[in-house]
Amino acid sequence: MSTHEPDLxxxxxxxxxEQVMRLERLGSFHQSRLSFxxxxxRRLKRExxxxxxTVFSLNAHSVGHAVYTVSGPQREYSLIAFSHDLPxxxxxxxxxxxxxxxxFVLFDGTPTQxxxxxxxxxxxxxxxxxxxxxxxxxxxxxxxxxxxQHVVERLAQGKQPDxxxxxxxxxxxxxxxxxxxxxxxxxxxxxxxxxxxxxxPFQAEMLTVYLIRTFVRDLVEHAAFVVGGxxxxxxxxxxxxxxxxxxxxxxxxxxxxxxxxxxxxxxxxVREEALARVRNIPASTPDEQQLFLNVLGRVTCAFDRxxxxxxxxxxNLIVLKRDMTLLREHAAHMDxxxxxxxxxxxxxSTQTLGIEAQECLVSLLLEPYADLVDGMxxxxxxxxxxxxxxxxxxxxxxxxxxxxxxxxxxxxLNWQEKANCSRAWYVSEEKLEPRLGERFExxxxxxxxxxxxxxxxxxxxxxxxxxxxHALVAELLLQHPEYRHVVRRVQLLADAPYAEIRDNxxxxxxxxxxxxxxxxxxxxxxxxxxxxxxWLRISLYANAPYPEELLTHDADTWxxxxxxx
Amino acid sequence: xxxxLNELAALVxxxxxxxxxxxxxxxxxxxxxxxxxxxxLPAPQILACILNHQSIAHRELAGPQIDNTLWIAGKTPMxxxxxxxxxSDFASVLSTAGPIDIGPVNWPVALLPxxxxxxxxxxxxxxxxxxxxxxxxxxxxxxxxxxHWSELQHQxxxxxxxxxxxxxxxxxxxxxxxxxxxxxxxxxxxxxxxAELKSMAxxxxxxxxxxxxxxxxxxxxxxxx
Numbered sequence: 135m136s137t138h139e140p141d142l143x144x145x146x147x148x149x150x151x152e153q154v155m156r157l158e159r160l161g162s163f164h165q166s167r168l169s170f171x172x173x174x175x176r177r178l179k180r181e182x183x184x185x186x187x188t189v190f191s192l193n194a195h196s197v198g199h200a201v202y203t204v205s206g207p208q209r210e211y212s213l214i215a216f217s218h219d220l221p222x223x224x225x226x227x228x229x230x231x232x233x234x235x236x237x238f239v240l241f242d243g244t245p246t247q248x249x250x251x252x253x254x255x256x257x258x259x260x261x262x263x264x265x266x267x268x269x270x271x272x273x274x275x276x277x278x279x280x281x282x283q284h285v286v287e288r289l290a291q292g293k294q295p296d297x298x299x300x301x302x303x304x305x306x307x308x309x310x311x312x313x314x315x316x317x318x319x320x321x322x323x324x325x326x327x328x329x330x331x332x333x334x335p336f337q338a339e340m341l342t343v344y345l346i347r348t349f350v351r352d353l354v355e356h357a358a359f360v361v362g363g364x365x366x367x368x369x370x371x372x373x374x375x376x377x378x379x380x381x382x383x384x385x386x387x388x389x390x391x392x393x394x395x396x397x398x399x400x401x402x403x404v405r406e407e408a409l410a411r412v413r414n415i416p417a418s419t420p421d422e423q424q425l426f427l428n429v430l431g432r433v434t435c436a437f438d439r440x441x442x443x444x445x446x447x448x449x450n451l452i453v454l455k456r457d458m459t460l461l462r463e464h465a466a467h468m469d470x471x472x473x474x475x476x477x478x479x480x481x482x483s484t485q486t487l488g489i490e491a492q493e494c495l496v497s498l499l500l501e502p503y504a505d506l507v508d509g510m511x512x513x514x515x516x517x518x519x520x521x522x523x524x525x526x527x528x529x530x531x532x533x534x535x536x537x538x539x540x541x542x543x544x545x546x547l548n549w550q551e552k553a554n555c556s557r558a559w560y561v562s563e564e565k566l567e568p569r570l571g572e573r574f575e576x577x578x579x580x581x582x583x584x585x586x587x588x589x590x591x592x593x594x595x596x597x598x599x600x601x602x603x604h605a606l607v608a609e610l611l612l613q614h615p616e617y618r619h620v621v622r623r624v625q626l627l628a629d630a631p632y633a634e635i636r637d638n639x640x641x642x643x644x645x646x647x648x649x650x651x652x653x654x655x656x657x658x659x660x661x662x663x664x665x666x667x668x669w670l671r672i673s674l675y676a677n678a679p680y681p682e683e684l685l686t687h688d689a690d691t692w693x694x695x696x697x698x699x
Numbered sequence: 700x701x702x703x704l705n706e707l708a709a710l711v712x713x714x715x716x717x718x719x720x721x722x723x724x725x726x727x728x729x730x731x732x733x734x735x736x737x738x739x740l741p742a743p744q745i746l747a748c749i750l751n752h753q754s755i756a757h758r759e760l761a762g763p764q765i766d767n768t769l770w771i772a773g774k775t776p777m778x779x780x781x782x783x784x785x786x787s788d789f790a791s792v793l794s795t796a797g798p799i800d801i802g803p804v805n806w807p808v809a810l811l812p813x814x815x816x817x818x819x820x821x822x823x824x825x826x827x828x829x830x831x832x833x834x835x836x837x838x839x840x841x842x843x844x845x846x847h848w849s850e851l852q853h854q855x856x857x858x859x860x861x862x863x864x865x866x867x868x869x870x871x872x873x874x875x876x877x878x879x880x881x882x883x884x885x886x887x888x889x890x891x892x893x894a895e896l897k898s899m900a901x902x903x904x905x906x907x908x909x910x911x912x913x914x915x916x917x918x919x920x921x922x923x924x
Contacts, residue, residue, distance in 0.1 A: 264700060267885060316703030323705070325884045521726045523816050526788025564907035571905075581905035584722040608788035611723075612762050615781065618723020 146413045146477055148406040151540075155402070155636040161648025162450075162489045165693055166497035167504065168405055169658030172690060173511050174340045175678060177331060179689035181207050185348070185681035188212075188244075194360050195219050196353060199254065202345050203244055204681065206331060211270070211338075212241040213345035214250060216258050217353060225276050227310045227382035230565050234260070234274040236307065236353070240342045242268045242321065260311075265319040270326065270338040272318055275307040275346060278380065282306055285354050285369070290362030294370050300377065301439050304661060304673045307350045308380025312339045327515070334511050335397070336657065347379045347675050371683070376695075378676030381659070384669035386567045388649040389559065392585050395626055395633035397516040401656050402632035404514050405496070408507045412499045413477040422502035423470045429501045430465060432694035433494065434458050436660060439695070444664040446645070450490050457491030501691065522626050524618070526608030533607055533624060534598045537591060540627045543636055544588035545595045553642040559585040570646060570668060586640040590620045660693065701885040708733045710896050711746050717902035718750040720780070727784045727813075734812035736886040738841075738879050740855050743888040747895045748856065749780060749806055754899060763801060765789075770801040776860035777804045783813025786865065790817035790825070793867045802862030804829075808855045810863065815839050824871050829861040830854075835872055842876035 153159070165172070177183075183206045192198035197219050203212040216237045224233045239257045241249065249268070256263025260274055281295075281303040288295045314336070316322040326332045351374050359366045369377075391398045418426075437455055442448055464482060469475065476499050483495045500507045537545065547554050558573040560581040568585075571578040584590065594617045601610055611618055626633050638644065646668045654662070659672040677695050679687035708729040715728035728746060735742035762781040763770035770782070782804050793799070804810065807829045818825040818836040826835040832847045843851075888896075 266701070267703070316705030319701065319703060319706065322703045322884050520816070521730050523819060524784075524788050525791075525820075527791040560905040561903065562907050563901065563904035566904065569905075576908065578905045581903060583903075606789075606792065608785065608792070611788055612765070612785060615724050615762070615784075616721040618721055618784070619726060620723070622723065622726070 146410060146474075148403075148410045151631040151634075152636065154406060155632060155634060157635060157637040157645070157648040159489050159493065160635065160652040161645065162493045163652050163655035164494045164497045165655055165658040165660060166405065166408075167500050167507055167690070168408065168511060168514065169656060169693075170334060170336045170340050170514075171344070171658030171675060171678075172693065173334050173508075174337055174344065175684065175689045175692070176508070178204075178206075178681070179684045181331075182685070183681070185345075187352070189250075190352065190356075192217055192353070192356055196357050196360070199250065200349055200352070201245065201250070202348060204341070204345065209242075209329065209331070210244055211341060212243065212245055213342060213349065214239050214241055214245060214253055214257070215346070215349045215353075216254060218258060220276075222279070225279070227276060227308065229311065229384065229386060229567050231310065232259075232262075234258075234310070235277045236275050236346075236349070238271075238273040238275070238342060238346055238349075239265070239269050240271040240273075240338060240345075242270055242326075261318060263318065267319075267321045267325065269320045271312055271314045271342045272320060273309050273312040273342055273346065275309045275350070275379070277307050278303050278305055282354065286357045286361060289355060289358030289369065290366045292362065292365045292367050294367070294373055297373065297376075300373055302441065304376070304439070304676055305378050305380035306354055307346070308382055308671065309343060309346065310382050311386075312342055312381075314339045314342075324517070327517070333515060335401075335515050340657070343379050343381075343674050344678070344681070347377070347678075348680055350379065351377070351680070371680075375677055375679065375683075375692075378660075378673035378678075381654075381672050381674055382665075382669065383650050383654065383672065384567075385569055385646060385650075387653055388570075388646050388668075389568050389583065389585050390653055391635060391649055392587065392639065394516070395623060396522070396630055399626075399630035399633035400514055400516050403630075404510045406632065408500050408503075408510060409480075409496050411506045412503055413474070413480055415476055415503075416474055417472040418470055418475055418502070420471075423475075425502040426470070426498060427465060429498055429691060429694050430458075430462055432691075432696065433498065434462070435695045436693070440661045440663075442663040444666075447662065447664050450488075453488045454490040454494070457487040458494070460486060461491060461495060504690075522622055524607065524611070524622055525625055526606060526611070528607045528625070529603065530598055530601050530605045530607065530610060531603035533621065534595065534603070536624050536628055537595045537598070540624070540631075540634070541588070541591050541595070544638070545592045547588065547592065547638060549589055549592055554638060555586070555589060555640050556642040557640040557644060559583040559640070570644075573640070584619050586638075587620060587623055587634060588638045589640060590617075591624060593617070594620050594624070658693065700888065700890075702888055704733045704736055704884055704886060707736060707743060707886045707888070710900055711743075711750075713900035713903050714746070714750055714896040715753075715780075715899075717899040718754040720750075720753065724780060724784065728780050730816075731780060731783065731809055731812040734815065735809070737881045737883060738811075739882040740808065740852065742886060743892045743896065744856055745806055745809055747892050749778065749809060750899055751895065752805060753778060768797060768799040770799055772803055777802070779804050779806050779809035783810045783816075786810065787813045787817040787820075791820045793821070793825075793865075795823060795867045795869060798864045798866040800862065800864055802829075803860040804863050805860045806855075807859075807861050807863050808851060811841060814865075815841050821867060823867050823869050825865070825867055826872070827863060827865045829863040830859065833872070835876065837871070841879045843879060844874055844876055848877070848879070 183204050186203050189201040196217050200215045220235045237257045285295045355368050483492045558578050560578045562569050647664045647670050651662050661673040664670040678692045711732040712725045712729035715725035732742045732746045814827050814836045819839045824835050824837050834843045
């Protein structure tokens, strides 16, 4: 019997939703081997996908288009990239921008010239254009002004860029949106969800960004060759690998976790189940210990490259780096071989380290156990095609008990207090994007989005207190259709305990980027850099091998930089 | 111009809210339009008719008043979305003793997605009929004879309100019925219908103010670096 067979007595349960689902903790999550980017690169390597650049038609001003086609066991997908000449004055990461340095579409198969001609009209205008069911994602990116010019100049002179500059910025371009799931006429997720390569969440979007990264490398080299001619050189592969794709993310992403409760539950459930399995391992092998200590060392290098100007993140980074030193020292001296070593280490962390480091440890603990963890990736998905059917035969008393069990924290808040409901989520007429406003200062309450489940469930609870406890939920909803959306949530929680953020999403003290970071950590993002309390920059695929390097490089733990590099 | 069903469902959720339904009913409307569109029925137009009617009524249209096996309307015919949602809610307490009479209901075609939803919570066969059309559903799969289906496709949009009979029974119908499968993942929406749905959805959007432009999305610092 292998020494890492999980202990099947299951003595150590999954962490409770009360502990996990607080925003402060969710907002401290890190990437892990369950992250969508790593699921993708593992698959590309395992199934020996290949990449071909079939078109690279750019002029001396880098205006034109390129096509990159990846081929897997059954299908092909193509990134069509359009490169534009954008004046500096028009470059904006805000969703209200109307022009970008480059625009992209992921095409299902290999595009014909008429496909490319059609997309050349609609992709550069992004939201204003229309796509068809042959298109899977739509995206755009802007250059990092800081780094782009430097890299072009250096390469044109036949030199490599300054590695300090590469490290401090981390990307040559950042995407400002990657749209999938049927947006603007593209194919519904449902139409591709049955394909093995898209079984896990956001795989089409992750593939898009991965291919964009290759295009951006090629584009900067093209620009350098235009300037430097024969003198110009390509990026050294080691430096190129350090470059990720940046991403600016604002409030548009925040409601996702509230609007997809079943999917969110699955993400957290799988991560918590993975942690519980590892904590239940009675003894570890030297190889497993070595792998853990290795990634623990390398993640410290990653944190050294993580910079932020935001005061909250700066403070968190200082504590995180201190905690990681404590963790390394502790792990180096403790016996990791027996007596439920990972559980002992985890428990030590909860008594000694801050939440950021605790959650980092959770991610690291999964690393040596691909065989226990990776197979659960398929459970990360959920169909949102059909709303959960309301169980109308449930008596009012039972619904009330469910609320008291799962939402005690919500019904015990004083909702008359302004501080508990000072915010309101709304969608602005101008750009049709979710925003967060001040309920008592702006005329937005009539337009409030249903993104305050805690308050709405407290209202439902008050209504139930006055109702006949033997009545059926179906009868209640005939009279009170306004509670329908929250009745559904409460009933879902009975078997999806991690479906709900257990914090008040309209509180004065809400920090919206906690919601963004949680979602982005599941993508596999690193270097969270909040630019305010409601938008942040991140890096995707930094240190990943490029498609042509997948077979010869580590396609899994690349996210941890090699300290010797 | 074709739309993805996700796009249509997202639009209808907002249109339904804009037309005056609660958020929870808007979720049901969104489900219904996706189901009807996948079955190749003129879903956007059906929803636009229902929502328009609701929009004029300026209140959440009366659901059924239920008296045992009689679901009766108030002063105006019942809304098919509210009636459908109620059928789904009450499904597991329906009895096989006899049919329930519902009516009159506007655009009864919009009950079909809910009959499917309802049938998922019962072991028996759920049948529904109106105006000479007969449908039955088991475990979420709707079945109909081809002639009735073709009649439904022709008359789905005519503004008929009808009395509907709904019955839970242990056995299936004798006549051969064809299951209605998912036929498409795209929806055709006419420009007029799209404009109508969008204008109802727009009622849920807050007018932009300078404050919201700057602080609402949280930018304001430079992002051009």
